[in-house]
Amino acid sequence: GAVVSQHPSWVICKSGTSVKIECRSLDFQATTMFWYRQFPKQSLMLMATSNEGSKATYEQGVEKDKFLINHASLTLSTLTVTSAHPEDSSFYICSAAPGHSSSPLHFGNGTRLTVT
Amino acid sequence: AQKITQTQPGMFVQEKEAVTLDCTYDTSDPSYGLFWYKQPSSGEMIFLIYQGSYDQQNATEGRYSLNFQKARKSANLVISASQLGDSAMYFCAVYTGGFKTIFGAGTRLFVKA
Numbered sequence: 001g002a003v004v005s006q007h008p009s010w011v012i013c014k015s016g017t018s019v020k021i022e023c024r025s026l027d028f029q030a031t032t033m034f035w036y037r038q039f040p041k042q043s044l045m046l047m048a049t050s051n052e053g054s055k056a057t058y059e060q061g062v063e064k065d066k067f068l069i070n071h072a073s074l075t076l077s078t079l080t081v082t083s084a085h086p087e088d089s090s091f092y093i094c095s096a097a098p099g100h101s102s103s104p105l106h107f108g109n110g111t112r113l114t115v116t
Numbered sequence: 117a118q119k120i121t122q123t124q125p126g127m128f129v130q131e132k133e134a135v136t137l138d139c140t141y142d143t144s145d146p147s148y149g150l151f152w153y154k155q156p157s158s159g160e161m162i163f164l165i166y167q168g169s170y171d172q173q174n175a176t177e178g179r180y181s182l183n184f185q186k187a188r189k190s191a192n193l194v195i196s197a198s199q200l201g202d203s204a205m206y207f208c209a210v211y212t213g214g215f216k217t218i219f220g221a222g223t224r225l226f227v228k229a
Contacts, residue, residue, distance in 0.1 A: 032215060043207065044161075044219045091159060097215035104151050104163035105217055112159075 002028045004096050006108025013084055013115055021079045021111045023094030029074035030096035034105065035067075038091040050077040084115040118143040118210050120220035128226045129198045136183070137193040137223045139208035148212045150191040152182065155205040155222075164206075167191055195225075203227045 003026040013019050023033055031052045036044040048069050049057040056069035066088075068080040081088050091112050095105040119142040129135035141150065148169045154162040167175045167182045175182040183192040195202055205224050211217040 034215075034217070036219075041224075043221045046216070046218060049214070049216060093159070093161065095161075095217075102149065102166055102168055104153070104166060105161075105215065107161040110159045 002106040004106045004108040010112040018082045032097040033077040118218045122220035124223045126224045134196045145212040151209045152193045153207045
């Protein structure tokens with residue numbers, strides 16, 4: 001089956017620094033990837049849709065200057081949390097769109113970000 | 117815009133019994149897909165079952181079945197013969213065009229021995 005690799009699986013950073021999270025589709029090309037954020041014991045909240053070769057589409061309320069998304073190739077999308085603050089601490093999970101409509105999203109294993 | 121409602125924040129079930137997790141959805145698109153995912157404490161999202169809006173029959177995958185009532189916009193997940201390993205968060209999700217998928221709040225299932 002399709003594999004999505006997300007790295008790092010966890011990261012601790014100091015307030016004010018930036019953190020980059022990578023999402024790679026290992027055995028297929030993903031023109032569209034999605035970034036979700038999940039607070040403890042809550043649902044997955046869609047942050048943005050990442051399209052290869054074009055600007056990401058952000059959901060309402062998500063700061064595009066805070067969460068920079070780059071989808072430079074068909075197998076890699078990155079999320080950079082800029083000038084991180086403790087309230088940015090969360091579980092971030094990426095997913096890649098499937099090849100056809102009846103297939104589920106292919107998820108990475110998520111990144112747990114802690115900002116101190 | 118799509119919306120998913122899961123009204124059961126937590127559910128308990130005895131091992132080997134069946135359990136139904138509720139899900140209602142709201143979308144104006146005539147064509148959509150419904151999914152259920154399982155998320156154990158480790159965090160990964162595990163796909164369980166899919167139902168297309170035009171599918172006439174309810175989807176089944178092993179111990180999982182989806183009770184799809186289109187007119188009521190309901191897509192309940194039924195887990196038969198619950199196992200201890202079924203304890204996890206369960207999310208109902210809907211997508212329309214472009215694979216953009218929206219998730220419900222989730223239901224935490226506890227399976228008792």
